[in-house]
Amino acid sequence: MKPLIAVLAAQGRSGQACVAALLEAGFRVRAGVRSESTLQEHPDLEVVRCDARNKDEVATLLDGADVAVSMIGHNRRSSADVQSVAIQHCVDIVSERQPETRIISLTGTGVRLPGDRIPLFDRAANFAIGVVDPKRIADGKEHVRILQESTVDYTILRVLKLTGGRHQGTVTLTPHGPAELFTPRARVGAAVVQLIETGAFQRALPVISGTSA
Template sequence: MKVTILGATGRTGQQLITQALAAGHEVVAYARNPDKITQTHPRLQVVGGGLEDDGALRHAFQGTDAVLSGLGPVGNNPDYVLGRSTPHIIRTMQAEGVSRLVLATGAGVRWPGDTPGLFDQLMGFLLKTLAKHVLEDSRRMVTAVVNSDLAWTIVRVPVLNDNPATGTVRVGMVGQGTGSKLSRADMAAFMLAQLQSKQYVRQAPTISN
């Protein structure tokens, strides 16, 4: 399978690249600063471009089977980079005939079926108070994806860390058995597993360790 990874220079993106290659996939790593990608592999292609550069995005999506996004908000400011760029990503995927999208966002983006407990409510309050633009940018990204005709899976995650993979994750809705921490390695593994599964198509599960 050929996969395109957005946000390839971030820590989640690096995990996605490493694990996708290990699984035998052909990988296109898309990055604004491609020189930051130091990995080399016969099945790894690096494409440089911005998130609103339709031409570069189309080049990155040519012949790909799925898009994996580890993109996150850029600072707590009202630029709303994700909200602005997501329509470009969707449009260029559609133009290239790519329908499968797996992307990550924070568990602070609520979803029908969530039953946040006191800790979740406190974290939500802090996000709204201290990082309201981060939360709003993520919401705009999710709204654009949900309103598209893509076969999307939105993977909602808690606080991330760089611990080694455990090989297992808890999957559910906020307040229903999921925890407050997750390793990027386990997150990447779960996202890649969705390429072989239809279980969470057009759903937004929360995962944690």
């Protein structure tokens, strides 16, 4: 049977791109959405209502999943701690009920590691975010701490600036960057597929650094 991938925040722009990439790669997908779904119907797609802050709904989404993918981001309507609250639910559920489930999460390059290669445009962009919306970066760092202090198998994808547009080529993932300036959401979806298929970067925080032909 095809692996089952559960996607949190599947209705968002990054979530939709991820769902499309997973289905194209031949996975079964259970998509968690907060409101009426606009996802295109597909025989391998199941859509369930899921508020990522509701642990019971997250448990339903993750039930039996081989991989849980969080595409949660921040917007004007989201709570400041949505990313860390949701990932804590995922960690608790996986630890208690299904320890073989892998968690893949998306966050920004404002989350730093020793040895990171940080170009000037990355420093400038994250400085601006830190001034305008410091809680967003703090939430990303807290969700990383939760994963790192857990015993679950996780990978945290780091990107700088998400955009629309198409993805071509093979995603280049590096342990410490540098990040590319603009990353199409379709490339994030391709990166998730690549991580699942290869099993690479376990308990690591790779940076999307671009593509290779």
